[in-house]
Amino acid sequence: MGWHGPSLRPACRVVQPAGRRPAALLPSRASIGRVMAMLRRDVLLAGAGVAAGLGLGREALAQKSAETLRIVMRDALPNIDPYYNNLRTGLVMAHQAWDTLVHRDPESFEIKPLLATAWRFPEPTVLELDIRQGVKFHDGSDLTAEDVVYTLNLVSSPESRVATPSNYAWIEKAEATGPFAVRVRLKRPTPAALEYLALVTPVYPKAYREKVGADGYVRAPVGAGPYRITKFEPGAAVEFERFDGYWQGSPKGRPAIRRLSVRFVPDATTELTELLSGRADWIWNMNPDQFEQVNRLPMVQAVRQESMRLGYMSIDAAGRSGADNPLTKLKVRQAIWHAVDRKAIAEKLVTGGSRVPVAPCYPSQFGCDAQAATTYDYDPARAKALLAEAGYPGGFETEVVSYVLPQWGSAVQNYLQAVGIKARLTQMQVAAAIQRNWQGNTPLFLGSWGSYSVNDVSAIMPVFFGGGNDDYVRDPEMQRLMLEGGSSMDPEARKHAYSAAIKRATEQAYWLPLHTYVTTYGFSRQLNFKPYADELPRFYLTNWK
Structure with missing residues (x-):
């Protein structure tokens, strides 16, 4: 690799914590070579019409026809509630299933309306928001100012013990000033307030969450985003389905792919093998050493984006x-x-x-x-x-x-x-x-x-x-x-x-x-996927070719 400096070999033993899965090790050159050799053989056999090997193309085509995008990730989520995990995986899941008050355009970073149609700062420590009417949560209930107030007051309270309190420590109190109007009092002037409302402040359905409690909400979460979560297995899997009741005109758009199937695996070797064997359509955080090799394969590709x-x-x-x-x-x-x-x-x-x-x-x-x-x-x-x-x-x-x-x-x-x-x-x-x-x-x-x-x-x-x-x-x-x-x-x-x-x-x-x-993404060549600099994969903007 042309390394100039100390040897890359560890000088001391790597200690794994007892009772936990090994860390996310990258695939070795030998292991990736074996997988790629299998794939090349399978491609040749498939091209000759022989039903053998891993069946990469056939499996991917089957998932495309089933309108399912199969996603494999590391960093498994023990808790799907976006306020109670601080993993990037959790943030990605949240942006598929929940909506926030405002939207930040992934290209221009311009703040645009989402659940709030308008906002203003009448004073440096007062933010007023007009809440969009006609928005439905996944359980069919209407989103109103009360849901926004409930969310902001809950997550800004020290008693809530959210994963990253500093994201909400600037909020003093939220109050409804009408059925679809909210006033947020700030502890101090917060110039980045709209950024936080766009990226890390999804809105809870008050009635549903109070009914099922925090634990019940994790088992069966409800949001107001373009996808709804149909199944969550802590540390194992998340299943999504397109929410047909999602409001018209959202800058997120209506998802083209009906279902997302997310599985968590223990290490990068397994993750890459799942992609190359046709059992996954999308992965990220690939070993950069494999970038060129993956791009030489006919059914998958790799792209890079600094984050x-x-x-x-x-x-x-x-x-x-x-x-x-x-x-x-x-x-x-x-x-x-x-x-x-x-x-x-x-x-x-x-x-x-x-x-x-x-x-x-x-x-x-x-x-x-x-x-x-x-x-x-x-x-x-x-x-x-x-x-x-x-x-x-x-x-x-x-x-x-x-x-x-x-x-x-x-x-x-x-x-x-x-x-x-x-x-x-x-x-x-x-x-x-x-x-x-x-x-x-x-x-x-x-x-x-x-x-x-x-x-x-x-x-x-x-x-x-x-x-x-x-x-x-x-x-x-x-x-x-x-x-x-x-x-x-x-x-x-x-x-x-x-x-x-x-x-x-x-x-x-x-x-x-x-x-x-620099995030390295690997995905099916049949998939239209665009990475963004903010490191947020937007599956609701992804489609099959």
């Missing part, structure tokens, strides 16, 4: 994992920033146009000021010198907890080891890794953050610097700047606060942005 997701390493500057943690020392953190060749990881491992973010945010997000960031070149010699200055001339031992692709974690681990930091790599499933991280038990943590596709710094920096579960900095000045940047309707005041925060975060080497994600 707003960042790969990162959280560094325990606050000492949450131990008060005497070497990571609490500035020079140690600076050594880590110099030790990791992020450019090589982006270009040689992630590939497809991946970039190294200078600041702790995605470049297009409002407030992401790269000019304010302190930069760190890949410089192992400087890293060793900084460790010696910090009192660790021989390095030290620590742990990296990760749910990202194992070879990415191994690369980071080996870069650290090359300068003397002996980091044990613990690979975990996503949910288990996040849970452990929230408990304060991860000295170094490799993860990814997609900002819920919100194109504003307030969707990423407060998560890691605002005092919540993911904050391993716990810096009062950073928290103050997060509040300041998120509490003004003045764009210049917001930029000033976020620039100051970026300057401080990078000077202190708090949180290491590693690379942007």
Whole structure:
């Protein structure tokens, strides 16, 4: 691969947590070669009219005629309720089955009407919304202002314990001012309010959810989106059917494909095998090494799209994992920033146009000021010198907890080891890794953050610097700047606060942005599917050729 740097082989054993499925390992070259050889043989046999092998074309044609799109994913959902999971998989499912108050155009990012036909800010902390009439929930009930008020008040309450409270912490109270009119009082001016209402605020049916309760709602969810959920098996599968009562004129449109069948598999090897064997029509997050090989096959194709997701390493500057943690020392953190060749990881491992973010945010997000960031070149010699200055001339031992692709974690681990930091790599499933991280038990943590596709710094920096579960900095000045940047309707005041925060975060080497994600999609050549930069597959816009 032309790798310039430490070996890609792990220096330490990868520890799997007891009682859980292995992490999502990528298929090896040998395994993918075997599958592709089988497929080539099957294509030849099918072309000769012989009924044998995997039957890729026949299975796909059968699903097309059955009006079913078969989707296979990793990161299985234990809870389908969009407010009670923070996985990208959950956000994708939510946008198929639920509608939000406003719609963000996937091409232009323009905010357009959806369940709200109009909105206005009569005061900086007051948002008024006119609710669309004639919208039906999947159970046949009418959507009114009461459903909107119920949803906003529930998810903004600390007692609700939603998965990502910061998405709704700006809401003080919602009230109905008419059957189809809502007033939302904000705790502070929130310039990104409409982005949050578009991306992460689906509307609950009040009467139904109160009737069945939170547990009953997970078992049989009801929304108002273009698809309705007909079956949910936690961690295993979700079945959707087109909602024929979906309101006319929606910018989402009426789905062309009648049914979606989503299955969750434990690893990327299984996922890719399902696609190549014709048992799935769509997958994503493929191994980028297989991009060209897949595109040489006649029945499937692969496409790539950079997303707003960042790969990162959280560094325990606050000492949450131990008060005497070497990571609490500035020079140690600076050594880590110099030790990791992020450019090589982006270009040689992630590939497809991946970039190294200078600041702790995605470049297009409002407030992401790269000019304010302190930069760190890949410089192992400087890293060793900084460790010696910090009192660790021989390095030290620590742990990296990760749910990202194992070879990415191994690369980071080996870069650290090359300068003397002996980091044990613990690979975990996503949910288990996040849970452990929230408990304060991860000295170094490799993860990814997609900002819920919100194109504003307030969707990423407060998560890691605002005092919540993911904050391993716990810096009062950073928290103050997060509040300041998120509490003004003045764009210049917001930029000033976020620039100051970026300057401080990078000077202190708090949180290491590693690379942007490039999502690799694999799908049937019979499928018209378009990826978008916000990393939200829109199956309601997909159709069969």
